[in-house]
Amino acid sequence: MTAREMLRVSAGLTGLVVGLAGCAAGGDDASAGGRPRDGGTLRIIGSSDVGHLDPAAVSDTGAYGLARTFARTLFGTRASNDFQETLPVRPDVAERIPTRENGGIGKDRRTYTVRLREGVRWNTAPPRPVTAQDFVRGFKRLCNPAAPSAGKEYFISTLKGMEEFCRGYGGVDAEDPAAMAAYQRDHEIAGVRAKDDRTLVFTLKRPASDFLHLLSLPYTAAAPKEYDGYVPDGPQFRRHTISDGPYQITEYRPGVSYVLGHNPAWRADGDPLRERHAAQIRITLGQDSPEAVQRQIEQGAADLAWDLPVPVSAIPRLRNDPRFALRETPNTSPYLVFNTRGPGNGGALGRREVRRALEYAIDRNALIKIVGGPSVARPLHTVIPPGTSGYASVNHYPTPDESGDPAKCRELLGQAGRPKLTLRFPHRTDGVHKLIARSIADDLDACGVKTKLIADSGGSFHAGAPARARAGEWDIAAPDRVPDWYGDNGRSIVQPLFDGRGHGRNSANYGGYDNPEVNALIDAALTARDAGHAAGYWQQADQKIMEDAAIVPLLDRSQPLFHSSRVHGALYLPATAGYDYTRLWLTP
Numbered sequence: 022m023t024a025r026e027m028l029r030v031s032a033g034l035t036g037l038v039v040g041l042a043g044c045a046a047g048g049d050d051a052s053a054g055g056r057p058r059d060g061g062t063l064r065i066i067g068s069s070d071v072g073h074l075d076p077a078a079v080s081d082t083g084a085y086g087l088a089r090t091f092a093r094t095l096f097g098t099r100a101s102n103d104f105q106e107t108l109p110v111r112p113d114v115a116e117r118i119p120t121r122e123n124g125g126i127g128k129d130r131r132t133y134t135v136r137l138r139e140g141v142r143w144n145t146a147p148p149r150p151v152t153a154q155d156f157v158r159g160f161k162r163l164c165n166p167a168a169p170s171a172g173k174e175y176f177i178s179t180l181k182g183m184e185e186f187c188r189g190y191g192g193v194d195a196e197d198p199a200a201m202a203a204y205q206r207d208h209e210i211a212g213v214r215a216k217d218d219r220t221l222v223f224t225l226k227r228p229a230s231d232f233l234h235l236l237s238l239p240y241t242a243a244a245p246k247e248y249d250g251y252v253p254d255g256p257q258f259r260r261h262t263i264s265d266g267p268y269q270i271t272e273y274r275p276g277v278s279y280v281l282g283h284n285p286a287w288r289a290d291g292d293p294l295r296e297r298h299a300a301q302i303r304i305t306l307g308q309d310s311p312e313a314v315q316r317q318i319e320q321g322a323a324d325l326a327w328d329l330p331v332p333v334s335a336i337p338r339l340r341n342d343p344r345f346a347l348r349e350t351p352n353t354s355p356y357l358v359f360n361t362r363g364p365g366n367g368g369a370l371g372r373r374e375v376r377r378a379l380e381y382a383i384d385r386n387a388l389i390k391i392v393g394g395p396s397v398a399r400p401l402h403t404v405i406p407p408g409t410s411g412y413a414s415v416n417h418y419p420t421p422d423e424s425g426d427p428a429k430c431r432e433l434l435g436q437a438g439r440p441k442l443t444l445r446f447p448h449r450t451d452g453v454h455k456l457i458a459r460s461i462a463d464d465l466d467a468c469g470v471k472t473k474l475i476a477d478s479g480g481s482f483h484a485g486a487p488a489r490a491r492a493g494e495w496d497i498a499a500p501d502r503v504p505d506w507y508g509d510n511g512r513s514i515v516q517p518l519f520d521g522r523g524h525g526r527n528s529a530n531y532g533g534y535d536n537p538e539v540n541a542l543i544d545a546a547l548t549a550r551d552a553g554h555a556a557g558y559w560q561q562a563d564q565k566i567m568e569d570a571a572i573v574p575l576l577d578r579s580q581p582l583f584h585s586s587r588v589h590g591a592l593y594l595p596a597t598a599g600y601d602y603t604r605l606w607l608t609p
Contacts, residue, residue: 057298061299061300061587062607063602063605063607064322064323064324065302065602066323066325066327067083067305067306068329069276069306069449070275074254076088078168078171078240082596082597085596088242090267090268090281090295090602091269091284092266093113094114094243095113095115095156096113096118097110097113098111098594100600102593104595110236110237110508112138113237114141114151116137119135130225132224132225133222133225133232134222134223135222135236137218139291140290141292151265152215154218155246156213156241157213157215158243158244158246158249161205161208164187164191165195166191166195167195168252168253168254169526172240172517173187174516174520177523178516178543178547180224181224182212183210183212202250205249229548231506231508231509234508238506245263247261259275264284265284265286267292267296267603268284269281277306279302281301283297283300295603297603298590298604298605299606308329311330311453315331315583318583323585324588325599326583330392330581333391333393336581344585345582346583346591348582350580350595351406351409352502353404353501353577354503354576355499356500356572356574357461358532358571358572359532359570360490360493360496360533361376362490363491363493363496365445366439373570375437375439377418378433378434378436378437379430379470379570379573381426382464383425384464385401385423386422387460388457391460392576397581400423400575401577402414402416402574403563404514404519404567405511407577409504409510409513409514410511411546411559415563417567430467430468434470440469442470443471443472444471444472445475445494446462447477447498448477448499457499458474459474461497462474472497488526490533502529503598509552511546511558512543512546512547512559514559515563515566516543517529517530518530518534519562519571521533521534532572536566536571539565542558542559542561542565546562582600584600588607590605591604592604
């Protein structure tokens with residue numbers, strides 16, 4: 022790619038991001054009803070529990086939103102219904118943004134010094150300050166063998182000594198909290214150091230233009246020393262979370278409900294990103310019907326949906342309702358992923374020509390109708406969605422009117438010597454996921470490919486897919502991907518999903534895709550001298566991944582949201598695909 026082409030990619034990204042700010046439908050009622058009113062119970066209802074509650078391991082949008090209430094990071098983003106305002110990295114527990122001018126970033130751009138603000142405390146008895154050592158512990162827990170972070174590769178490829186630390190940690194007994202605590206105590210990460218109680222020093226392998234974005238991710242939250250006593254994200258841990266945010270989990274019934282109350286140690290003047298208005302937050306799970314959830318919210322029996330979208334059938338009548346909004350959230354939701362390492366069908370999905378044939382199978386128009394029509398979703402043909410660093414509009418596998426080409430699919434499968442396939446297809450049962458799975462199954466059937474639909478009512482696919490890939494327990498799946506952050510965020514899509522060096526437990530590279538050329542492009546993007554050059558490498562990686570047909574991109578969807586009449590201050594957090602619970606306030 023020439024320098025001119027890379028400049029065009031960067032300029033195109035800027036235009037896309039600017040355009041997103043004016044696309045949201047629905048009113049911004051952040052100031053509706055007058056000044057914020059404290060009190061009341063925010064009632065949230067939905068389907069499935071989070072895959073991981075431990076901040077070190079959170080991996081889904083619901084967990085991101087929940088973690089924001091009780092686990093604070095060095096930096097973060099501000100909730101807003103203007104997409105532009107959600108992009109800048111802002112201080113959270115950190116006192117300020119480090120720069121070369123203020124001495125926070127070294128001349129070689131490889132050393133970052135972060136000073137913690139005063140007044141941030143754990144809800145322990147008695148309350149005690151959050152220290153730099155608590156953040157060091159948080160980084161060490163990213164590689165724990167019991168529930169390793171899906172984002173650990175971000176830091177393995179960036180921080181000095183992280184790879185070596187994680188490699189050694191992988192050999193520790195994942196069921197022995199004492200052994201894990203001992204490893205963390207006896208081993209250091211060369212690139213993460215507590216200079217004193219309020220000063221952290223990070224040393225990078227090489228400059229990384231997106232490093233501050235990484236320090237805003239929820240799994241980089243501080244971790245109190247009490248967490249050393251539990252298996253990470255285990256049942257005991259989930260009953261003993263500790264908070265330094267505005268809320269604390271006061272009651273947790275796995276798969277059933279959460280109750281959050283005020284953290285008495287939190288102070289508003291020590292938190293620039295959050296507020297606290299509701300006296301209590303109650304999350305009730307186990308309801309798989311979007312229609313039933315929507316009905317309860319409209320009738321005033323609940324306030325927000327947890328993990329279920331506004332029903333497609335309700336969107337037309339809600340378009341002018343001030344309680345309804347379509348929020349832009351550039352994403353790959355859903356996409357079809359292939360298990361490239363499984364033994365099914367004689368390892369057919371490990372062959373590029375078979376995957377390329379299946380690229381032609383999907384009727385994207387049918388999927389768009391399922392999720393609410395063209396105002397809600399657009400067909401997607403690239404790994405990187407619009408509004409994301411490295412995006413370029415390319416369609417490697419065009420079909421007539423986006424409706425699929427079963428004849429070409431059958432022809433190419435025949436040429437590959439695999440005219441008959443049977444694919445195991447686990448799918449979520451909540452929301453539109455079941456309908457999407459059935460539509461994809463019908464498309465594959467038209468190609469002569471049979472599917473075995475497997476209901477995943479517990480939503481466990483994301484947590485266990487890599488471990489079950491080699492065993493052949495699944496062949497295809499249709500997960501969602503919302504970038505972990507926005508702005509300079511090319512790696513938030515490409516690295517976790519397609520870096521073959523990171524495949525393993527809790528990895529988002531579900532199908533085990535591994536191409537050394539793509540891995541090298543990832544490294545080149547991470548070491549690029551600026552975001553514009555990085556975008557060029559991300560685009561090249563996208564092109565190579567699509568040539569390999571590692572996935573079938575399907576849709577880029579907006580997020581339809583609805584809240585009850587008594588909810589105000591509804592401000593959006595794109596990475597959580599929902600409103601910031603800490604900013605909401607209630608009227609009777």
